[in-house]
Amino acid sequence: MPELPEVETVVRDLRPHLVGRRLARVRVSRKALRRKWSPAWSRQIQGRIVANIDRRGKWILLDLGAPWLVVHLGMTGQFTVVNARQRPQPHTHLIFTLDDGQVELRFRDIRRFGSVRLFQDRGLVEDFFIAGGLGPEPWQADAEYWRDCLKHTRRCLKAVLLDQRVIAGVGNIYADESLFEARLFPGLLGKELTPTKRETLRQAIVMVLERAIARRGSSIRDYVGGDGARGNYQDEFRVYGQTGQPCPRCRTPIQRIVLAGRSTHFCPRCQKRT
DNA sequence: ATAGGCGCCTGCTGGC
């Protein structure tokens, strides 16, 4: 499930392969992604040179000089640079041929929860994020911002962390891992946190995300980086997917509950309600 | 304000 660390890894992997390269040709599969590809986009993209590739939350931003390609990997999206002679895998939906024809940028998405869209300039990309209420990057969210987000809310912490309008980039894995790191019960309400606990949570999120980026993200099933290589952070999970396994801190079996409609993993001893 | 449910989509797993 590509979350911030996975998307960051993809962007870092792709950057040296893409920047300064020309997108010569675009091929599109018949199956639609969350948003269907407009034929006009192919015409606008063909011949463009990639000025930069970056990330905002879980969104990948491909600056093509004037137009911007904005990509979301959904649940099973893969955005990779591969040798053009390699046969495309099933569920490959977009193929961009790079200038020399030796290498292709491919978008593959088994479940097609991903989306790709084109904006005519940087300002329209920004408008899109503003319209969606996309929150700040986790390291941009300071103590005052967290206070404003948490102090009055009756939502539980799990729901708050998953809300992209609060902070951008956290999904189910890193929400659970951050709450374990902060020793906070995921069902606690935002308004129940003391200033000290708010700060603990804020720092835990940043720490967990940085550790995950250093390990190139988590590969449970489908995720791979921009170079096609799997991540390693799944070997570091403390609670996510560890139901019944001993807590790494106190050996109490990890429990699974459902919060905010998502499976939620926590240690009942280390992460108490109080 | 917030919770809960549905739909989108495929592949894997576990129970019978």
Next chain:
DNA sequence: TGCCAGCAGGCGCCTA
């Protein structure tokens, strides 16, 4: 052995 329900969870949308 084969079949099918259930699950995984990103986001957007709807209703209560």
